[in-house]
Amino acid sequence: MSPSPVAAAVAAAHATFEAHNPESRRLHTEAAAHMPGGNTRTVLYAEPFPVAIQSGKGNTLTSVDGKTYIDFLGEFSAGLFGHSHPRIAEAVQTALASGWNYGGESVAEKKLAAAVTSRFAAGGVELVRFTNSGTEANTFAIGAAIAHTGRKTILIFSSGYHGGTFVFPMDLCRWTHNGSQDEPPVRNMNLPHNFVAAPFNNLAETKAIIDALPADSLAAIMIEPVQGSGGCRPAAPGFLKYLRETADRLGALLIIDEVMTSRLGTSGALAAATENTVRADLMTFGKWIGGGMTFGGFGGRRDVMALFDPALGAAKRLMHPGTYNNNVFTMNAGLVALDIYNAEAVAALNARGDKLKAGIDKALFASGLYPDDHAAFLKDVIEVDSFEGETKLYTGGDSTPVALPRVFLASRGSMLNLRFSGSDAGHWHNIYYHFMLEKGIYMASRGYTPLNLVIEDKDVDLFVSAVEEFLATYKAELSA
CATH class of the missing domain: 3.40.640.10 (Type I PLP-dependent aspartate aminotransferase-like (Major domain))
Incomplete structure (x- = not known):
């Protein structure tokens, strides 16, 4: 029995990652002798194993395998100033x-x-x-x-x-x-x-x-x-x-x-x-x-x-x-x-987040994966949970709720997260994470990308291009 398209995509992403990161794999395997799962901070683990970082400078991270990434994680917001301010x-x-x-x-x-x-x-x-x-x-x-x-x-x-x-x-x-x-x-x-x-x-x-x-x-x-x-x-x-x-x-x-x-x-x-x-x-x-x-x-x-x-x-x-x-x-x-990080810097960073949001939203619509009837929900969208049913999207007031899209962006200012919904959402987050790593972009395995002060407009443009390519590559699987 052949694997599902999602399972096949995960397997392919892992195979590419393992081939390109042998030293990270070796260090992770050795570390498992001293730490459970080779890890001391759960959120940094990603299947099949995490990237091992050698150094950081400015807005970049360099792994033990010699790959340099633009850092779109910023230590989950703690690294707001980059690695060498x-x-x-x-x-x-x-x-x-x-x-x-x-x-x-x-x-x-x-x-x-x-x-x-x-x-x-x-x-x-x-x-x-x-x-x-x-x-x-x-x-x-x-x-x-x-x-x-x-x-x-x-x-x-x-x-x-x-x-x-x-x-x-x-x-x-x-x-x-x-x-x-x-x-x-x-x-x-x-x-x-x-x-x-x-x-x-x-x-x-x-x-x-x-x-x-x-x-x-x-x-x-x-x-x-x-x-x-x-x-x-x-x-x-x-x-x-x-x-x-x-x-x-x-x-x-x-x-x-x-x-x-x-x-x-x-x-x-x-x-x-x-x-x-x-x-x-x-x-x-x-x-x-x-x-x-x-x-x-x-x-x-x-x-x-x-x-x-x-x-x-x-x-x-x-x-x-x-x-x-x-x-x-x-x-x-x-x-x-x-x-x-004064008032001027806060405003500038949020504006850069809005620029990234606009680029990703445009990519989502262009891909056809984000239905046209969600257009009204892009500006001030909020998610409303329920213990009696599914999470819905609202704009507040008397707006009609809609179901979560298959892939969508949640954000506010300089905090952004491309997310997936459905029973296989975890697999898609993993596929997306590995795709972005291959494009030289480092972020949380769950898709979280809080901007830091040393991210530049050219980095934002690179990120948007990578998202466009990801959506084009997996449109058929995401549409299934």
């Missing part, structure tokens, strides 16, 4: 020259705190504390909400990702919502908080779930303004406003996860999406703000953040330790990063 390098050298591992407070951390609270004041940040990662930031934000309200329940949303211990794929959310006694459909290591799942962007179903909660049980509502790991899915402004109003009505805290999305506006994605009409009670940060170094942060309302004041004494304060919360490399690099 001179001002970031100078900041790190300054830190090196002054010694490290102080075991004490530094001048740089105090300056960085002032810069962050000033930058994100419009989003609701009055006080801030630093962590080592976005996962840690969200851990402390949830803990603060529980301590402040005296309640236990945290409302999260389908396909949300808030760090390695807060992963909520749709299948898991539906499983918990339906109260099944069977084994969960996916394994996870989520921290054992009382999480209640609601469908992303679905106001009616979310309202029903919230209304069914016991009185005075909701501690916090946690949401990303754009779901990065979920496929660059923007939250509708009206949905964010509803969550703000609901949190106020119920005495809960609204936690806005801007670990990935703070790049989308001068004061973050929440402020940009709602024209400064919605403020967070707590906001979390990560990625680029540390200038590419290890970084996380959480901040928000003064009365909530004041719980972390160490002068309060053991009986009243919340503990927030962390050896490297204020490491000198991140503190120095972060100060420079906020200065480099």
